Amino acid sequence: MMNADDGKMDGTTPDESAGGTAPANAARRTLLIGAVATSAVVSIRPALAQTAGSVLNCQIPVPERGKGMFIDPTGKLVTPDTPGAFPPSPRDFTGEEVRQALQGRNLPGTTREQSQAYLNYIRKLQNGQSGFTCYASLQMPRR
Amino acid sequence: MAERAYAALPEGALKRVRLGGLEAIYHAPSGITHLLAEPVPDLLDGLDSFGPGEFVTPHRLVARMAERFDIRGDDPAEAPEAVLGERLAELAALGLVRMRVGA
Numbered sequence: 372m373m374n375a376d377d378g379k380m381d382g383t384t385p386d387e388s389a390g391g392t393a394p395a396n397a398a399r400r401t402l403l404i405g406a407v408a409t410s411a412v413v414s415i416r417p418a419l420a421q422t423a424g425s426v427l428n429c430q431i432p433v434p435e436r437g438k439g440m441f442i443d444p445t446g447k448l449v450t451p452d453t454p455g456a457f458p459p460s461p462r463d464f465t466g467e468e469v470r471q472a473l474q475g476r477n478l479p480g481t482t483r484e485q486s487q488a489y490l491n492y493i494r495k496l497q498n499g500q501s502g503f504t505c506y507a508s509l510q511m512p513r514r
Numbered sequence: 515m516a517e518r519a520y521a522a523l524p525e526g527a528l529k530r531v532r533l534g535g536l537e538a539i540y541h542a543p544s545g546i547t548h549l550l551a552e553p554v555p556d557l558l559d560g561l562d563s564f565g566p567g568e569f570v571t572p573h574r575l576v577a578r579m580a581e582r583f584d585i586r587g588d589d590p591a592e593a594p595e596a597v598l599g600e601r602l603a604e605l606a607a608l609g610l611v612r613m614r615v616g617a
Binding site: 399401402429498 | 544546547548549552553556579582583584585586587588594597598601603604606607608609613615
């Protein structure tokens with residue numbers, strides 16, 4: 372359901388060309404804002420070629436910049452003096468690196484335990500945090 | 515509580531095509547296309563009307579949109595700002611709008 376496939380997005384010009392313009396729209400429209408509705412009806416995965424360019428090269432910082440926090444084995448952000456916690460990764464990971472790590476490989480430049488801690492952090496990413504959209508893209512079904 | 519504010523993406527980041535009651539929105543940075551229903555396209559239009567860099571609260575956005583629409587929720591007890599705020603947070607999660615917390 373989440374990948375009603377692509378391919379129909381080709382020709383037509385964007386924006387208002389399809390008759391959505393409202394120049395003569397003098398009457399006020401009623402805008403229904405149902406409390407139950409969610410925004411996304413469906414998200415359509417990019418074609419494979421684009422996947423390589425966009426999803427797999429997107430970046431996930433571990434953790435978000437500028438916080439000075441370490442990451443404990445469960446992926447929680449903790450203060451640097453916490454025993455067993457790992458320092459922030461010196462560089463962002465790409466979507467492809469994270470995808471491979473989710474399949475069992477270590478994140479580049481990390482030990483086994485460090486990689487697991489970072490992955491646990493990434494799994495906890497939420498709306499609005501850097502890297503969330505990238506991580507969410509990895510969850511989309513592949514074909 | 516820190517209030518969230520939202521802004522439209524820079525011009526050209528989204529390609530939007532109306533499909534009857536739905537809108538297909540191609541998000542160029544991720545290459546993902548989203549099919550979205552009312553009132554989301556109108557929310558994006560509303561944000562656009564402030565300009566790409568301008569962060570506005572759901573409150574301001576509702577005020578702007580009320581100039582053009584009769585906004586009607588299906589639960590009168592729930593403020594339109596709250597409902598549209600949720601939609602905006604979802605849009606931010608999809609990467610279709612920018613979000614800023616605080617100030």
